[in-house]
Amino acid sequence: MGISATDISQRIVEAVLAQKLAPGARLGEQQLAMLFDCSRTIVREALTRLAARGIVTVSARRGWYLIAPSPDEVREAFEARRVIELGLIRGEGQLPPAAIERLNQHLQQEHAALQSDDVGTRSFLLGDFHVCLAECLGNGLLADTLRDFTARTTLIAMRYQSSHDAARSCQDHVAIVAALAVGDRDRAETLMAQHLASVQAALRLPADDDPLQRLREALAPLPPLATEPIVPPDSPTDSPYLGALL
Incomplete structure (x- = not known):
């Protein structure tokens, strides 16, 4: 007996609970059909059920994706x-x-x-x-x-x-x-x-009054590098970096 749409949707939910699929991950019909050795019709039924349950979303141009909640x-x-x-x-x-x-x-x-x-x-x-x-x-x-x-x-x-x-x-x-x-x-x-x-x-939610907070944090400039000169050690054995090079 082949795999059912229920089996596929259950496997996807279990993968989400195990953090093996990330928010916004694409769920291609063809790839899933090859993976589960079934027709795209069965895959589409499974994804449609998950969409009704609020776990995946679909775009006419981009296909099926796991939700990325706001x-x-x-x-x-x-x-x-x-x-x-x-x-x-x-x-x-x-x-x-x-x-x-x-x-x-x-x-x-x-x-x-x-x-x-x-x-x-x-x-x-x-x-x-x-x-x-x-x-x-x-x-x-x-x-x-x-x-x-x-x-x-x-x-x-x-x-x-x-x-x-x-x-x-x-x-x-x-x-x-x-x-x-x-x-x-x-x-x-x-x-x-x-x-x-x-x-x-414990979630790091962006501030309500700043919709660009996540992008702002990601694109913030890096702190300046230290400008103090590095003084070489008196001998190779005194170098703090020697162990890292061995």
């Missing part, structure tokens, strides 16, 4: 995540043991990924935690929606050079699960709100 779209994406995730947590009762066990297993995978050099797996797991949490809270439909918003915020983090530490995200996740494990949904909601706020605050 600052306004960044704020909208995080606000949507807050509405969904805090609303899911704001429920009644305590999660069943099986759900807590699944979340703890996910946290163990996060810890393992943090100890390795596999940045892609680490990024995917940190984003997928929120999807897993939505599923454990009993709403598969919102989990699917949240997967798309998490992919969007992953592209946002890449475009705006997020400085949020992966270990900090994992610690936040641990605290949220610990609160849910004892039935303290109020605390879990507060912790989630703080977590999303810290992730958003």
Whole structure:
């Protein structure tokens, strides 16, 4: 059985979550058809679905591209995540043991990924935690929606050079699960709100009143070079550069 449009769209979303595809990356129909050994019709169906989900965009002349969110779209994406995730947590009762066990297993995978050099797996797991949490809270439909918003915020983090530490995200996740494990949904909601706020605050967004800020920073002149003369050492063995030349 050949690959389906659903399979292709899922692979693209997973690549985004793993930070293997950058914001604005071109997704050529012909190249994807060759890669997945399928027709361009199937590829076009997959990309059309992703466009409807707000993950890719299409231009009549330039083709298909991953989105490159604007600052306004960044704020909208995080606000949507807050509405969904805090609303899911704001429920009644305590999660069943099986759900807590699944979340703890996910946290163990996060810890393992943090100890390795596999940045892609680490990024995917940190984003997928929120999807897993939505599923454990009993709403598969919102989990699917949240997967798309998490992919969007992953592209946002890449475009705006997020400085949020992966270990900090994992610690936040641990605290949220610990609160849910004892039935303290109020605390879990507060912790989630703080977590999303810290992730958003770590973005290097341009100032609202300066739409050219990113271009201005990129094209700023380099600082002047030092003009003090370099005094040669008394002997070759005294040179601080000798080790670098060996």
